[in-house]
Amino acid sequence: MSRGSEVLIDKRLFNLPGMRRYVIILGILVFLQAIAIIVQARYLSIAIVNLWNLMPIGSIILPTSIFTVAFLCRHLLTVWQNRVLFPFVEKTSGDMRESLMAKIFRLGPAEIDKRGTGNIVTMALEGIDQVQTYLMLVIIKMLDMSITPWLILIYILFIRWEQALFLFIIFPVIILFMVILGLAAQSKADRQYEGYQHLSNHFVDTLRGLSTLKQLGLSKRYANNVYSVSESYRTETMSTLRIALTSTFALDFFTTLSIAVVAVFLGFDLLDGKVMLLPALTILVLAPEYFLPIRNFANDYHATLNGKNAMSAVLDVLHQPEMKQRDELPDFKWNQDSMLTLDHVNFTYPETTQPALKNISVTIKGMQKIGIIGASGSGKSTLINLIGGFLSPDKPDQVAIDGHKLPHLDQAAWQKNFLYIPQNPYLFHATLADNISFYVDNASKQSIEDAAQRAGLTEWIKRLPAGLDTMIGEGARTVSGGQAQRIALARAFLDTDRKVLLFDEPTAHLDIETEAALKKDILPVFSDHLVFFATHRLHWIGEMDYVLVMDHGKLVEQGTPAELAQKNGDYVKLRSEMEASDL
């Protein structure tokens, strides 16, 4: 059993708060239920034996009544067990859902991105539901399996030890066969798993690539390919299933046959007069009950297994280490004299060997406009993310603000000072006004309108059905890339407290006309701000005070554009590679 329990039970289950108490209470209820089962079997047998003895109907009234009561008790106890357990399960899973939300917030976007947004959302919704089902199933079923059969066995032992012995011995045999066959199936399944994944993903892969197939004139012909891949998937699945189902078969086979064997032996014993009908019948009625808990357990095996995996996944996320020391920096406002220092910073992504940032040293003071340029993959985004505190340097004390050495820049006080504007600023499913005022509590309608005006949104807003109150974002009105940038820009105009702006290639995907128009509106926000601007569109460089040139994770050159143009080094080389020819 130990393997089975390892497979189906996450040890952390027992550390859930309040678990022990519930196990005790439920244990008692299951115990009472087992007694009800025995009583029910006993009195049903008595009623039958009375009829067998050709006694009148009056003779079965009492046993039938007792049977009825025991039967009802048994099933009421099931409801009771569930009702006792449910509040606990509900609370545990509810708490888990909330902790998961809190954890998502604390882990931050880099970590969540790695796990995939879809995965996290599914985990919070379906994952937790599965945990709920799991908790409801596993606790009661485990208790049922560890109490009911043994009570029944003890009772049978008192009636006739031979049958009890047989039932006792057959139990481990069943488990043994299940495990052996289960292992065989598992190893076969494991071996086939990859091929499997491949085949089952093939369909979605094909649908996604449909445009391409159409371009290549293959789309009609591919229908047969879809069919034949699906058919080979079927063949593969069936060959695994044939083995996978044998372990259920073994369980089924042994339990059913055991009942038949018990019946046959009892028949012979009765024939020889070694036993009376009543005890024999009682044993026969109880035999299926003896096997019922393990059969139930096996029937719910998959739901249980999914639930266990879901719970392990949730607990893994909850136990994931998060950035600590978020309050090392006292509250402050970035101003003319503020200073940000990176001192020989290295940064390595987890699960990679080469650092993505190598030995970066730079000091930034006051309100400047800093361009970050470099080929793709040179580390521009990584640097911006590190400055934003979404990534943490390999070693502590390599970053400092106003002389405070910090473990990383994920500091609440620092984050209140900047805005981050990536290539695709995220728009929430909310009104346009709410989106603009996301960073500012209680912004007045007037100030929102002003900010929208300065970001060049007014014309567009006039054409919207509900103006500033139009819903945008996922599932509502779609907003073009240029407009999204303008909304992000309006946020910056509205929130005058945040003096630092982090731009990560905000215009890379825009068409040139949109970009030209947008640039006009972006430039005013630069004044009186510290700006970091990662880009590979060269015309922005002219607007910068200072340029950082990145190459393969290294900061290869830094200086004013004029200085760098003089040097004839990496900056000049990069420009010439990117620049188009004269017409």
Added chain:
Amino acid sequence: MKGLRETFAHDTWVMPYLRKYKGLLILVLFLGFMTFFSGGALMFNSGYLISEAARQPSSIIYIYVPVVLARAFGIARPTFRYIERLTSHNWVLKIVSDFRKKLYQTVERKASAIQRSHQTGDILSILADDIDHIENLYLRTVFPMVIGWLLYLFIVIGVGSLNWVVGLLMLLLLGIIVIVLPLASVATNGVREYRQHQIQHEFYTNLTDEVLGLGDWLISGRYDDFINLQKKPIKQIAQLRKKDHYFQWWRSFFVQFVVLLTTITLLIWAANSFTATKSLANWVAAFALAIFPAVSPFLNMSQGLSEWPVYRRSIERVNQLDRDQPAKVDQNQLEGHFKELKIANVTFKYPDGDRNIVNDISMTIHPGEKVALLGPSGTGKSTFLKLLVGDLIPNDGQILANGKDVSSLQKVRSSLFGILDQQPYLFDTTVMNNVRLGNTNATDDEIKDAIAAVGLKDLIESLPDQYNTEVQETGKRFSGGERQRLSLARILLQDAPIIILDEPTVSLDPITEKKLLDQVFDLLHNKTIIWVTHHLAGIAHVDQVRFLENGHFDMQGTPQELYQQEPRFRQLYDLDRGK
């Protein structure tokens, strides 16, 4: 019931397959029936066996048959069950193969070769899920229900033939479990399921929204708002789950209660009819013991049927797909070489759109010409391309290749147009197989030559598996530029006279972009190229630039002319060059 009829009125997804694989279906139902029959018969037989044995007949012969039968049923039950499960899975998987093909063909008919930018795979995953749902409909609802009803009929007829009054009682009592409760469950669940679906959907979209905008939440420092936003749906979900559970528990209890009534009915019947002689009384135990295994398949019928609303949504969605399929056009062959592509007074408006995306446009493209098409996003450049290749039909005017309407050249389209778009798709297979898609008759050497031509020879040959390297899901083994070049190799093999480029460099950095464009125009120098681009890098490669705005061409000319004559163009070009 009305809903049921509506769902299946124009169904082409469920019923036809029930008919198609009739034989196997009947086998599945038979095996399922036999499983439960053997289970009941085992206990029935055992009850009789020990009752008869307890009479201590003079010879073992009297119990010989029951002894043999006990073993037979003991072995039959698990065996039937095992075979039933294999057969039903096999049956369902067969249907899945048909489904997939059908779904693919349906989607294929409507699909366009020019993708909408940022098209998500979501709708596709939903459809793929729908197929899984229909698969479950059979395994979890249809089979158990039908098998349950067969068994129900068997019991009622069996008992009824001995005593019609008791038979009638069985009909009523068991009918509650197998008919009334399942229908009641669907009714209750139908309403709740709808509500639940709404709340879950709300939670799902809200949460996705929150997670995608997590960076902003974090910087804003609005932790409390972040948490509070989800409190309400979380609570609502919890309440729904609670109601659902309570309903299920009490329903199960009620089912057991009916089972109890059935048992008592049988006992009373036995007391009245089987106590006349000893040999008759031997049957009492048989009936009493058989009742529990016999009703076991009934216990989960309500649950199975209450999942119906989920399945129903899926069935309706896939059936919906079959509607509004595009009209068929008679197909033609393109004779001889490509001579001209003529766009004659074409006007187009999306059925649900509010303006003419293309408004009375005419132009003629000759072999070897290179045309660049510009315009802000959303003006209709991709729409124009879809019209060109025949994925959309103009409302007015014609598009003619060598004088023939392109919509009648769809069968031979791939020998006319080669297309490279923003995100050309690499299938999850080897490099070799992916490139071969350009021309399935190409030899390995031709494929390698194409890969060499796009400059990936060294890279691919440096990989451990070389040309047999798996590109992985959506080609993520390779960078954006490399993926574009592999697709370009595909187009080289395809060797069509007209090449259509739909912003192929939008997600590339300038250096990669420049290299790719140089390569495209170098390798395809003798082809006709129609190139939609979002900015002016590499514009010197073409001999004609057109700006599409408000449905017609705004500026047009050679890049050099435009640079000299159009201040707007000059300004944009200089901006792009970093001046």
